[in-house]
Amino acid sequence: MGYTVVWFKRDLRVHDHAPLAHAAAHGPVLCLYVVEPSLWAQPDSALQHYQFLRESLRDLAQQLRSCGARLQLALGEVPEVLARLHALQPFARLVSHEETGNGATYARDLAVARWCRRQGVAWQEWPQHGVVRRLPSRERWHGLWQAHMQAPCLPPPLPASLRSISLPWSDTWPAPETMELADAHDPPQRQRGGRTPGQQVLHDFLHMRGAWYRDGISSPLTAPTACSRLSPYLALGCLGMREVVQATQLRQVQLKSADDPRAARLRQGLAAFMSRMHWHCHFIQKLESEPELEWRNLHRGYDGLREEDWNPAHFDALQAGRTGWPMVDACVAMLRETGWVNFRMRAMLVSVAAYPLWLHWRAVGLWLARQFLDYEPGIHWSQMQMQAGTTGINTTRVYNPIKQAQDHDPHGVFVRRWLPALRRVPDAWLFEPWRMPPEVQARCGVRVGQDIATPLVDLASATKAAKARLHALRNQEPIRAAKAAIVEKHGSRLLRRTAGRRQLPFTSPQQSLDF
Numbered sequence: 472m473g474y475t476v477v478w479f480k481r482d483l484r485v486h487d488h489a490p491l492a493h494a495a496a497h498g499p500v501l502c503l504y505v506v507e508p509s510l511w512a513q514p515d516s517a518l519q520h521y522q523f524l525r526e527s528l529r530d531l532a533q534q535l536r537s538c539g540a541r542l543q544l545a546l547g548e549v550p551e552v553l554a555r556l557h558a559l560q561p562f563a564r565l566v567s568h569e570e571t572g573n574g575a576t577y578a579r580d581l582a583v584a585r586w587c588r589r590q591g592v593a594w595q596e597w598p599q600h601g602v603v604r605r606l607p608s609r610e611r612w613h614g615l616w617q618a619h620m621q622a623p624c625l626p627p628p629l630p631a632s633l634r635s636i637s638l639p640w641s642d643t644w645p646a647p648e649t650m651e652l653a654d655a656h657d658p659p660q661r662q663r664g665g666r667t668p669g670q671q672v673l674h675d676f677l678h679m680r681g682a683w684y685r686d687g688i689s690s691p692l693t694a695p696t697a698c699s700r701l702s703p704y705l706a707l708g709c710l711g712m713r714e715v716v717q718a719t720q721l722r723q724v725q726l727k728s729a730d731d732p733r734a735a736r737l738r739q740g741l742a743a744f745m746s747r748m749h750w751h752c753h754f755i756q757k758l759e760s761e762p763e764l765e766w767r768n769l770h771r772g773y774d775g776l777r778e779e780d781w782n783p784a785h786f787d788a789l790q791a792g793r794t795g796w797p798m799v800d801a802c803v804a805m806l807r808e809t810g811w812v813n814f815r816m817r818a819m820l821v822s823v824a825a826y827p828l829w830l831h832w833r834a835v836g837l838w839l840a841r842q843f844l845d846y847e848p849g850i851h852w853s854q855m856q857m858q859a860g861t862t863g864i865n866t867t868r869v870y871n872p873i874k875q876a877q878d879h880d881p882h883g884v885f886v887r888r889w890l891p892a893l894r895r896v897p898d899a900w901l902f903e904p905w906r907m908p909p910e911v912q913a914r915c916g917v918r919v920g921q922d923i924a925t926p927l928v929d930l931a932s933a934t935k936a937a938k939a940r941l942h943a944l945r946n947q948e949p950i951r952a953a954k955a956a957i958v959e960k961h962g963s964r965l966l967r968r969t970a971g972r973r974q975l976p977f978t979s980p981q982q983s984l985d986f
């Protein structure tokens with residue numbers, strides 16, 4: 472019997488799902504998700520991703536059931552699963568979304584393509600969001616993004632409309648212990664997976680929380696509610712990018728007619744949020760166009776800058792949340808508990824790692840990938856390199872953790888929430904508690920070096936030395952000359968065209984960002 476295999480990857484929904492819609496229009500479908508042991512053994516995988524996936528698959532199974540299909544789960548490497556299925560129950564068509572993932576998913580997709588060619592199976596892929604495969608030039612990128620986002624969303628299949636085929640064998644969900652996960656910790660307060668919670672998060676952001684977005688996204692105190700919190704749902708495709716963009720635009724239109732101050736604030740918040748929708752795809756496009764940026768410097772002139780100086784004690788202290796800088800250690804504690812921190816704090820963590828602690832971005836990035844529930848390789852690795860100063864095209868951004876605490880947590884509410892020892896430290900010593908004289912330590916019952924860590928380096932001098940090393944390279948003529956090609960390949964034309972105007976269209980006044 473002719474049927475199509477719909478391969479679900481990071482697109483766990485039936486709404487605006489082009490491969491599913493296409494397959495359904497051509498006859499029976501086998502809706503397949505493959506749990507791939509080799510991917511879960513990668514150093515960027517963590518238990519929280521595995522559990523979030525499981526929750527999202529349960530939700531997807533429910534959505535498919537209402538359309539008349541059953542989600543089929545297989546365990547194994549995809550080419551082998553497809554070969555086994557094809558041998559037992561031949562099929563001629565495989566459909567899926569394009570995936571811009573890590574090196575392992577890229578290699579797997581190449582293997583699947585080879586297998587399909589050998590077997591005469593037609594594999595058709597659709598773009599998942601505004602990322603363009605085989606993009607010839609960045610010049611046309613923005614127009615293509617707009618065209619994708621403005622095209623109508625595809626409706627889900629009608630109830631009971633799918634003619635569903637089953638796998639000729641049955642696999643059960645493998646226990647996480649069998650998956651060789653690099654991080655076996657599941658943050659107790661992380662977001663739960665699935666389209667249903669994702670829709671709830673979107674709804675209350677568009678109707679209420681978006682009003683706090685512009686003022687609330689930088690401080691780790693306000694960000695958990697002011698930010699949209701859509702990232703894990705976008706990363707796993709529980710919500711489609713296009714549907715989020717269009718729902719936001721619809722809400723912006725509705726708010727235009729309301730003239731109370733809250734509606735105005737919400738409108739401003741949603742405008743700033745829309746800029747992030749562009750950033751999402753803009754950053755993933757970089758990895759799509761240059762997969763090597765996952766593991767090597769975007770600007771090769773920075774090769775060798777930090778590689779030889781790896782300091783395990785610095786890395787251990789960072790991972791353990793024992794750098795001594797309260798804002799940094801509190802963020803690490805929050806990540807362990809929730810799987811999320813806001814953009815500003817992520818940038819600060821990488822800046823501290825890359826400058827005063829002088830750690831190479833790759834190992835730090837793998838650790839953070841496991842800490843972030845929303846790990847999205849394209850955004851993650853582009854941001855890691857940008858914050859570490861190895862893209863060659865971005866301004867050096869160095870976040871001072873003491874200043875970040877003074878600006879965004881002046882009363883120590885955040886650091887005291889996540890670092891209980893600081894609750895006993897007097898306000899006067901909150902930003903630099905390691906400087907407490909012995910008699911103050913004795914009075915408040917907090918021992919520096921034991922209850923709280925002593926910084927591993929002097930922040931000011933270590934940062935100054937790090938910047939000097941980076942800038943010494945940056946100022947060399949061959950390194951300056953090589954920038955042009957990187958800008959040509961990865962830079963945003965939109966910003967280049969608008970440079971010089973007072974307000975750039977896709978940056979919020981609060982948090983402008985180098986592209």
Ligand SMILES: Cc1cc2nc3c(=O)[nH]c(=O)nc-3n(C[C@H](O)[C@H](O)[C@H](O)COP(=O)(O)OP(=O)(O)OC[C@H]3O[C@@H](n4cnc5c(N)ncnc54)[C@H](O)[C@@H]3O)c2cc1C
Nearest residue numbers: 698699700701702747750751814817818845846847851854
């Ligand atoms: C070092 C570093 C690593 C990061 N790694 C990831 C990652 O693995 N996955 C991830 O989704 N985001 C990552 N970000 C970007 C950003 O911090 C998160 O998208 C954001 O904090 C997620 O929360 P939110 O959905 O509430 O964000 P919101 O501010 O509400 O933004 C909405 C969406 O826009 C996109 N977005 C927001 N900010 C950015 C940005 N700066 N660059 C690109 N896209 C953006 C995301 O898809 C996000 O979900 C990283 C940032 C840094 C500095």
